[in-house]
Amino acid sequence: MVTQVSHPGALVARRCLAVVLAAGEGTRMRSQRPKVLHEVAGRALLAHVLTTTTEAGAGEIAVVVGPDRDDVGAAARKVAPAAQIYVQRERLGTAHAVLAAREALMRGADDVIVAFGDTPLVRPETFLRLREALAGGAAVVVLGFEARDPKGYGRLVRDGETLVAIREEKDASEVERAITLCNGGVMALAGTTALALLEQVSNANAKGEYYLTDVAEIAHRRGLETAVLTVSEEEIQGVNDRAQLAAAEAVLQRRLRAAVLAAGVTLVAPDTVFLSADTAFGTDVVVEPNVVFGPGVSVGDRAVIHAFSHLEGARVGEGATVGPFARLRPGADLGASARVGNFVEIKAAAIGAGAKINHLTYIGDASVGAGTNIGAGTITCNYDGFRKYRTTIGANAFIGSNSSLVAPVTIADGAYIGSGSVITSDVPADALAIGRGRQVVKEGWAALFREKFGPKKHD
Ligand code: UD1
Numbered sequence: 001m002v003t004q005v006s007h008p009g010a011l012v013a014r015r016c017l018a019v020v021l022a023a024g025e026g027t028r029m030r031s032q033r034p035k036v037l038h039e040v041a042g043r044a045l046l047a048h049v050l051t052t053t054t055e056a057g058a059g060e061i062a063v064v065v066g067p068d069r070d071d072v073g074a075a076a077r078k079v080a081p082a083a084q085i086y087v088q089r090e091r092l093g094t095a096h097a098v099l100a101a102r103e104a105l106m107r108g109a110d111d112v113i114v115a116f117g118d119t120p121l122v123r124p125e126t127f128l129r130l131r132e133a134l135a136g137g138a139a140v141v142v143l144g145f146e147a148r149d150p151k152g153y154g155r156l157v158r159d160g161e162t163l164v165a166i167r168e169e170k171d172a173s174e175v176e177r178a179i180t181l182c183n184g185g186v187m188a189l190a191g192t193t194a195l196a197l198l199e200q201v202s203n204a205n206a207k208g209e210y211y212l213t214d215v216a217e218i219a220h221r222r223g224l225e226t227a228v229l230t231v232s233e234e235e236i237q238g239v240n241d242r243a244q245l246a247a248a249e250a251v252l253q254r255r256l257r258a259a260v261l262a263a264g265v266t267l268v269a270p271d272t273v274f275l276s277a278d279t280a281f282g283t284d285v286v287v288e289p290n291v292v293f294g295p296g297v298s299v300g301d302r303a304v305i306h307a308f309s310h311l312e313g314a315r316v317g318e319g320a321t322v323g324p325f326a327r328l329r330p331g332a333d334l335g336a337s338a339r340v341g342n343f344v345e346i347k348a349a350a351i352g353a354g355a356k357i358n359h360l361t362y363i364g365d366a367s368v369g370a371g372t373n374i375g376a377g378t379i380t381c382n383y384d385g386f387r388k389y390r391t392t393i394g395a396n397a398f399i400g401s402n403s404s405l406v407a408p409v410t411i412a413d414g415a416y417i418g419s420g421s422v423i424t425s426d427v428p429a430d431a432l433a434i435g436r437g438r439q440v441v442k443e444g445w446a447a448l449f450r451e452k453f454g455p456k457k458h459d
């Protein structure tokens, strides 16, 4: 679900560049995959940041990746096709990382947002508030939060309400360490002075790094305005390990469920429903307990998703019903009022309006016409071990239970298939096809059999 953010009038005319730092090592993830490509709510961490900064009006996006990280750049481009990818060759600190995108900074945006690719919970509204502070005349605006445990965070050193400096944990004095107002990491810089401030940053500190945070003190010394915006600690939570990944997932799920409820969807047991950031619902949809929505699902008005169903890359038409225990895989497209029942799997198949597929069935690489009834236990045999083939079923057809439809095959409008058939050749409209052994009845056979082999009678 895309959050709707209203762009305050004053910001519309301002050019905004988002510099997204994604050169993290992520060793604590214990993963082959770069940290920023791990997913929450069906979307990579980096993709969340690209989406939210775009929603906050960033017309230009620069993504800073580590060396040999073409995969991260490619993933960024998928979400934000116009994103510029810059490589930070050595990991020399956050200011150094921002300067890897020097070329983008030199193009002269009004607002520069610096966001971290591993910090996916910052809301678009928050980025907009940062930009508003820039529009109000600030040169550096940082996100502050009251930390339960400030250890490891930069401390916001203030004089009254003025931000004087940000002191990293390792460089902080005893007095500074006692400060609980911490730096969320994300910040915004006025485009007119951003480059000049960044170029003044040195690495004369405990870690020998070029700290982005130093721009606050440099700006203050130059008499430029600095500001702090406070947010909840939850919003600036970064992801460094799998436990934090799960924590971020929990926050996003809570937000998505709340948004869906507010938009007029019934979730019978919200805590048991898992959504993706892009799950789209019409009105008066009912979702029963224990349903999982993977990425790319849309559900039309008045549809009902029964318990224990799993949907991914699927469209559910108006008034359709799904489940319980149904699986819709990518390319499943259910027409209005279609019914997909228990233990049914649908993949890459368009199901016509009002069609019924109620029990124990696999429909893959197929199309099913409107009003067709698919009996229990029907299987489209779409795969020969090497290639996939299509099954085409017309409108108002009737497929008898426990039939195997061996693709490629076409069953035209209004045709009937006898139960238990194996259908290997096309069936014309309004015909009956039966493909099974003929039944044989032998009168009296069972009685004779029992006579011969049954238990001996006692007198
Ligand atoms: C940073 C802030 C700290 C703040 C904290 C919030 C600095 C110097 N410190 O500290 O004040 O409280 O975030 O979480 O900014 N990165 C690069 N290239 C680099 C270094 C970092 O791309 O050379 C990226 C990382 O991948 C990460 C982000 O920048 O996404 C932050 O870097 P990290 O080293 O985690 O900074 P912290 O020490 O957590």
Ligand code: CA
Residues within 6 Å of the ligand: 238
């Ligand atoms: Ca960090």
